[in-house]
Amino acid sequence: MNLSNTNSDTEYYFEQIEKYVASKEYIGRISEVIQQGMQIFAKYPNAKAVSLFTLKENSPEFEFRAARPSSQKEEHILLFDKLTEIGIVGTALGTGEITIDYIPDSKSEAVVLVPLIASWGVIGLIVIEIETYAGFDNASNLANRLTAMLAGLFAGSIENSTLFKNLNTAKTVLEQKIASRTMDLTQSR
Numbered sequence: 037m038n039l040s041n042t043n044s045d046t047e048y049y050f051e052q053i054e055k056y057v058a059s060k061e062y063i064g065r066i067s068e069v070i071q072q073g074m075q076i077f078a079k080y081p082n083a084k085a086v087s088l089f090t091l092k093e094n095s096p097e098f099e100f101r102a103a104r105p106s107s108q109k110e111e112h113i114l115l116f117d118k119l120t121e122i123g124i125v126g127t128a129l130g131t132g133e134i135t136i137d138y139i140p141d142s143k144s145e146a147v148v149l150v151p152l153i154a155s156w157g158v159i160g161l162i163v164i165e166i167e168t169y170a171g172f173d174n175a176s177n178l179a180n181r182l183t184a185m186l187a188g189l190f191a192g193s194i195e196n197s198t199l200f201k202n203l204n205t206a207k208t209v210l211e212q213k214i215a216s217r218t219m220d221l222t223q224s225r
Contacts, residue, residue: 045081046179052079053186066197070102073190078104080148081179082166087112090152090160090194098161115139115147116163124149129158134180134187139165148180150187154195162187 056076064072070088077086087103098120103112118140119125128135128149135149150162164183 046176046182049079049081049179050182052076053182056186057189064197066194066201069190069193069197073186073193074102074104076186077150077162077164077183077190080164080166080183081176082168083164084145084167085112085165087116087163088160089116089163091158101160112163115165119147119149119163125161128161132158134184136176136180148183150183152187152191152194154191156195159191159194162190 053076056072059072074086074088077083080086085103085105085108088101089098090101091097092099098116100109100113100116103109116125122140124135124137124147128151132151132153134151136146137149139145139147145168146166148162148164148166150164151158152160152162
């Protein structure tokens with residue numbers, strides 16, 4: 037692996053994260069938040085594919101949420117199931133830290149598992165498939181530190197978006213109740 041190439045890939049990744057952070061002006065819809073975040077995770081050095089799995093509401097099960105490239109949904113799900121079966125997903129979730137391991141049945145391709153942790157706990161997992169993994173050097177250490185920061189921002193954005201959506205739903209329900217009560221009072225007068 038060419039170290040200067042890895043350093044420039046890591047610099048590019050850092051620049052993309054900087055742009056992502058600078059563009060956070062408002063809370064968007066959760067689909068927009070996910071799309072923006074997935075675009076940045078896809079810039080991880082040597083990334084071949086990226087997928088997002090989130091915990092189902094009130095369940096310990098994960099569900100496929102998004103991928104880049106999106107045309108390979110079934111492959112992403114099969115890989116996630118295989119990683120779960122051999123315990124790599126459990127390791128990443130247990131430590132709450134980025135985990136790098138070789139893809140089963142592959143000698144050079146690896147996966148980077150990135151837990152997404154919000155204030156209420158784990159909300160999801162990013163799976164980054166990388167083409168080559170030559171070990172842990174300074175460039176990969178920096179890329180993983182950047183990814184950990186990005187994961188925190190991304191998880192916070194998802195959390196904020198979810199809370200904002202729930203708040204708007206509660207506001208709408210409350211407005212409907214107030215309108216109904218006002219009509220009842222008007223009719224009783």
